[in-house]
Amino acid sequence: MxxxxxxxxxxxxxxxxxxxxxxxxxxxxxxxxxxxxxxxxxxxxxxxxxxxxxxxxxxxxxxxxxxxxxxxxxxxxxxxxxxxxxxxxxxxxxxxxxxxxTLAYDFEKMPTYLALSFAMTQKHLSDIMPKNTLAEMERFFKNADTKLQKEASKVSPQQFGRLKESVEFYQRGQRLQAANYDIAVLDTIYRAILKSKQLTFSYRGKSYRVHPFGVVILLPKLYLVCKKHEDIEKPNEYRNFLIHKISDIDVATQASRVPESFNLKAYLDDGNMDVFIDPDDRAHYHLVLRFTIAESSNLIADLAENPISDDQQLKQINELQYELTAKVKRTIQLKNWIMGLGRVATIVSPSIIQQDILAELNALMSNYSDYETPL
The missing domain is CATH 1.10.10 (Arc Repressor Mutant, subunit A)
Structure with a gap:
């Protein structure tokens, strides 16, 4: 005792x-x-x-x-x-x-907007929070829900029910089901990052010792961005591991070496999570893309509001045609996006990206060479 x-x-x-x-x-x-x-x-x-x-x-x-x-x-x-x-x-x-x-908080004075923020945090981020953080946040979540229940008396039940259901994350394009991952693996990654330690784990039958740089969420997948220990001195030898394929993970005793200058957002903005058509070709190209648009299409408005690059330019050629110019790289993402546009988009230049699309179209057509073309 x-x-x-x-x-x-x-x-x-x-x-x-x-x-x-x-x-x-x-x-x-x-x-x-x-x-x-x-x-x-x-x-x-x-x-x-x-x-x-x-x-x-x-x-x-x-x-x-x-x-x-x-x-x-x-x-x-x-x-x-x-x-x-x-x-x-x-x-x-x-x-x-x-x-x-040891954090104390006067929950009685919690404003409604903050209670709603906690409620939405619980709904959308609980699955990716560190275990200890989630445990500490539980009291905030509980009291936020109590606060919102009190606010429900001021509005109709239907309005209250919409509060937490008013925002959702979703994938654009064909929806893919998220793979199941072990929350303990993600929690171990967080602990290593917080303590500036290396990680050891197994991945597809191989053992790795890595320096963790961060976690990236690309719906529906989660990735660990890191460098293998033997590559830590190499400037661009980053690895992106799917978290649901990581097993036997442990926080190592050795300190990690993540430069103070490293910024995960800048890493993503530089296209480091992109998949290149030719891994040896990471050059920028000046893309010129011509659109022939039907009157009912919202494509041009979408591109004006959500450009494909910082330097994108859109120019109207005539009543139904527009021209887009942008600095791009030869990535699978770009190729799939252009093909998804279908017949409304024509690549004016460069020829190498034209060839990427033509090669994909020819390969696609060969899959159907044994089928009769309907009259």
Whole structure:
């Protein structure tokens, strides 16, 4: 019982502090609070204030237990208390509690727009949140729902029912069912990113050790963006792993090396998740695309509002024809988009992208060479 109370006192002491505390700070607090007394009776037989080394070992065992690992700087602990450790002066350790675990909030004063934001966060992001974050957010979700229930008295039940159902994520084009993935895998990736650690895992029968750079959601798939350890010095050797195919994942003890200059959005904007028709050809091309549009089409308005590149230009040639110019790369995504436009789009230039489309059309037609063409 004394051991339990002493460990509870350690957590309470750290929770009440806004700064990190050293092991000695914790030890002195326990002594002054009579959890370790001058008579030498601590939580374990043989503990004595006079025997400082033995007492320190006792407190260190307590801290290791609360953290969930013996080597707190290099091992991923099974930490349910939000305890965090970092290197202090020399070989000393500094301890604190995850600030989110001590967060207080006056839910009665929660504005309705914030309650709705929490409700929508719960609906759309719960499946991809880190486990600890989701656990901490549960009280916000619960109280947000209570707030919205109270607001329901001010509007009709039909209006209230629409609040959380008013926004959905959806895929454009042919909808694909999302593959099932292990939430524990995603949670391990998040922990490695937060702690700046490397990851080890199996992927399609091979073992990898990687430096995690981030997680990308491309509906309906989730990807881990990373570099293999042996490629960490190479500037553009990124790998994108499908998270639902990752297994046997662990946070490694080694620190990851992610440059401060790395920006995941810039990585995506540069087309690094695109699939190239020719992996050796990543050059930019000046695309000129001509459209012959029916009066009822919204294609031109869509392209004006959602351009395919930052430098896209749209010019009307005559009543029914428009010309689009843009800087593009030869990607599968571009090829599929142009083919999806059908007969309304004609590639004026460059010839290499014309050939990409013609090659695909010829291959497609060959699939039906044994079928009779209807009269």
């Amino acid at each position: 004394k051991t339990f109370l002493r460990r509870l006192a350690i957590l309470d002491y750290l929770r009440s502090s806004k700064v990190q505390k050293s092991t000695d700070d914790i030890l002195n607090h326990l002594i002054s609070s009579d959890y370790l007394d001058a008579a030498g009776k601590g939580g374990r037989s043989g503990d004595s204030v006079a025997d400082s080394a033995a007492v320190r070992r006792t407190i260190q065992r307590d801290l290791n237990f609360l953290y969930g690992a013996k080597d707190v700087l290099n091992e991923e602990g099974d930490n349910d208390f939000g305890l965090e450790a970092s290197r202090g002066t020399g070989k000393s350790l500094l301890w604190s509690l995850d600030p989110y675990s």
